[in-house]
Amino acid sequence: xxxxxxxxxxxxxxxxxxxxxxxxxxxxxxxxxxxxxxxxxxxxxxxxxxxxxxxxxxxxxxxxxxxxxxxxxxxxxxxxxxxxxxxxxxxxxxxxxxxxxxxxxxxxxxxxxxxxxxxxxxxxxxxxxxxxxxxxxxxxxxxxxxxxxxxxxxxxxxxxxxxxxxxxxxxxxxxxxxxxxxxxxxxxxxxxxxxxxxxxxxxxxxxxx
Numbered sequence: 001x002x003x004x005x006x007x008x009x010x011x012x013x014x015x016x017x018x019x020x021x022x023x024x025x026x027x028x029x030x031x032x033x034x035x036x037x038x039x040x041x042x043x044x045x046x047x048x049x050x051x052x053x054x055x056x057x058x059x060x061x062x063x064x065x066x067x068x069x070x071x072x073x074x075x076x077x078x079x080x081x082x083x084x085x086x087x088x089x090x091x092x093x094x095x096x097x098x099x100x101x102x103x104x105x106x107x108x109x110x111x112x113x114x115x116x117x118x119x120x121x122x123x124x125x126x127x128x129x130x131x132x133x134x135x136x137x138x139x140x141x142x143x144x145x146x147x148x149x150x151x152x153x154x155x156x157x158x159x160x161x162x163x164x165x166x167x168x169x170x171x172x173x174x175x176x177x178x179x180x181x182x183x184x185x186x187x188x189x190x191x192x193x194x195x196x197x198x199x200x201x202x203x204x205x206x207x208x209x
Contacts, residue, residue, distance in 0.1 A: 010102075060081065082116075087122065109165070113170060124161065140173040146160070147162065
């Protein structure tokens with residue numbers, strides 16, 4: 001959906017996704033560590049642009065690009081499938097070299113329980129995505145269920161893990177995460193100095209439609 005929510009702290013910014021981000025999203029989702037661990041994807045630039053066209057018209061869906069203060073794209077995050085004051089938190093993919101996972105998760109969760117007014121955040125991810133399981137638990141999510149053989153990856157059925165976060169659990173874990181987020185933000189700034197905004201990998205690689 002078209003929205004204007006934007007937040008910045010801990011060396012990263014979450015801003016609304018734009019159509020021109022389609023090439024970055026396709027590149028990000030093609031990385032070896034990402035393939036097979038996320039859904040809701042499009043494999044080509046044309047497919048991603050079509051997905052974004054529908055997204056802009058869909059209510060209850062907040063999709064963000066995570067970027068450095070200088071505007072270099074680091075990843076994606078989303079709060080979507082809003083049902084009253086409950087929403088899914090996901091689409092969390094970060095370039096591994098950027099080290100921005102904790103800052104992005106902290107900002108997105110604060111946004112969900114703050115300006116967006118949610119009273120619970122759900123999360124679902126495939127059982128093979130151990131890194132995301134760890135991040136969810138580290139940020140206060142509790143395991144609440146498993147959907148067996150819910151998705152097929154590389155011809156094999158995999159389970160979907162379900163998590164839930166409440167404002168009370170978030171308040172319990174947030175403060176200990178702040179120093180980690182600030183340290184990560186410092187590293188993002190150091191990493192940004194080695195990069196050039198106009199020559200990122202998704203700009204250099206031809207993406208076929």
